[in-house]
Amino acid sequence: MKKRRLFLFTVILAIAIIVGNYHLSVASSVGKETLTMITSPDYPPYEFYETQGSDRKIVGFDIDIANYIRQKLGFKLNIAQSDFNGLIPALQAKRADFVMAGMTPTPERRENIDFSIIYYEAKDTLVALKSSNLRKSEDLAGKIIGVQLGTIQEQNGKQIAETVNIQLKQLNKVSEIVQEIKAGRIDAAIVEDTVALGFVKANSDLEFNVIPSIENASGSAIAFPKGSQLVKPFNDVLQQMKNNGELERLSKKWFSITPTSEVSTSPAPKKDRLNLDFRRIIPDIPFILKGIPLTLLFTLSSVFLGLFWGTALSFFKISGIKPLGWFANIYTSIFRGTPLLLQLSLVYFATPQLTGYDISALQAGILTFTLNSGAYMSETIRGGIQAVDKGQFEAAMSMGVTYWMMMWDVILPQALKNILPALVNETIGLLKDSSLVATIGVVEILRSAQIVGANRYIYFEPLLFAGLIYYVLVMGLSFGASALERKLRRSD
Incomplete structure (x- = not known):
């Protein structure tokens, strides 16, 4: 029996070593x-x-x-x-x-x-209203054509524009392009067949037709x-x-449904009205709600850190030390004078190349919003400090209180009480602007709603539901701030 156990153990050990060495060799190959x-x-x-x-x-x-x-x-x-x-x-x-x-x-x-x-291999198609009769490149003369930014369809649109007089309109998402067609702002869109099929099935007033001249242009x-x-x-x-x-x-x-190059022979229906049906997103509501904690984490972290950084910058500005004042003023002008989305992209994409640190999307978002909100808060806090009666400064100085102790215990609490409404507005702005982090892959509330819309080939229902969530969060924040403000007034 012992020999059998020893033999079995030896066989298992040998297999483990062989499998382990196999995986190591494969891993090393990549x-x-x-x-x-x-x-x-x-x-x-x-x-x-x-x-x-x-x-x-x-x-x-x-x-x-x-x-x-x-x-x-x-x-x-x-x-x-x-x-x-x-x-x-x-x-x-x-x-x-x-x-x-x-x-x-x-x-x-x-x-x-x-x-x-x-x-x-895929095919490019023209998606348009059934009544438009747009089926090939030649039909597009004088039309406005939608394409997704950065895709091969954008390149193919430019190729068509070399021979046919068309105007291209670039958008970030296919769902946005479809809504532009339905709104009548563009005449058609160039979309890959497998993707176009889902939107056509979900929108009865649309059709798609393979573009013969670039029929085999797309390949993944x-x-x-x-x-x-x-x-x-x-x-x-x-x-x-x-x-x-x-x-x-x-x-x-x-791709279980065969891509079609056939033109639908069914009569063109009337243009779809905006018929909202929120029942379509009921199964996806938990997915959207899961973005709330991430949005709140992002917003509160940025506000908390931005408040400290803004306070430091405001001290630099009123310190009387010229190098600190110059730094704070230049810093504020840069972050207030450039788009927040630009700052976010630079922090996210440039940090790994400059420092070697692979900063996550959430970390990049918090860092960017902290730096940006600090610039705005610094001006608000500086104004609040300078609005405190000069007698408070003189009284503290006559009692022998040090400058920094006076600022921390006497002046700053009064300044923060005065600027509380402005800080609440900054927090509300950060809460709503948090949707910008979706551009670098953070799945917060708005991004979650956009994902549901893309999956369901619908647009308005998930976005309106996301808007309701933002409204509830902002109202809750405003109510809490009002209660805090009343409490501070009673404590005077």
Whole structure:
């Protein structure tokens, strides 16, 4: 019996060593134990959030391919997200090891990043109202055409513009483009067939038709930083998936309805009215609500840190020390004179390259908003300090209180009491501006609503529900501030 146990133990140990060595050798072939993939999860069926319930899981065609490659090459997969036009900058800033987002390898992109072989061929289509009779490039003369910013469809729109007189309108999301068609601001849009199909099914007044001249122009590939060692092993697995039918199986799973180049023969219905039906987002409400804690964490952290930084800057300005005053004034002018979105992008993308620290999207958001709100708060706090009666200064000085003790115990409490309404307004502004962090991949309230809208091919219902959440939060904040202000007045 002991010999059998010893033999069994030896066999298990040998298998463990072999498997362990296999995984080590595979991991070493890709250079890292964990690879980060970045995507734009608002593009079903390629990648999108599974919004049923509160779990935030990104699924889709590209995700299944990435997981298959992960299994074959033996690395752990970390999935990050961004808007589509932020994917290549994130790759260049070394925030990710590869991009999968239905991206087409154009010559312009190849100058800056590397690509794998094509793993899926798609067709570009014209999405328009059924009554518009826009079916091919020649029909677009004199029309306004919508395209998604940074996509191959934008490039194809420019290609059409070389031969046909059209005006391009670039927007960040396909859902926004569809709403522009329905509102009559644009005449048609160039959208990939698999994506167009979902919007046409959800909007009975729309149709889509394959553009013959660029019928085979779109193909999806994996993007890598220039000179990446991952290209060859990824290509080997993709080729294997083509040979063994795995890519075809996944295509059928996610693109089960055959893309059509046929024109619908059904009569064109009247233009859809704005018929709101909030029942369509009931299953997704927990997903949207999960953005509330993140929004509050972001806002309160930024306000708290910004208050301290703004107080320090205000002291610099009134200290009488010229270098500190110059620094504070220049700093304030820079952060008040440049767009907040620009500051956010610079902090998020430039920090890893300048410092080597891979700052997270949430950290970048809190840091940016702290620096920005500190600049605004410094002026408010400085005004509050200078509004305190000079007799308070003189009384404290005559009693032998040191300058900094006087500022901390006597002047600053009175100044903060006077500027409380202004600080509340700054907090409310930060709460609403927190939606900007969605551009670098933070899934807060507004981003959650946009994801639900993209998945459901609807627009207004999730956004209006998000607006209701913001309104409730702002009213709660205003009520709490009013109660605090009344309490401080009674304590006078």
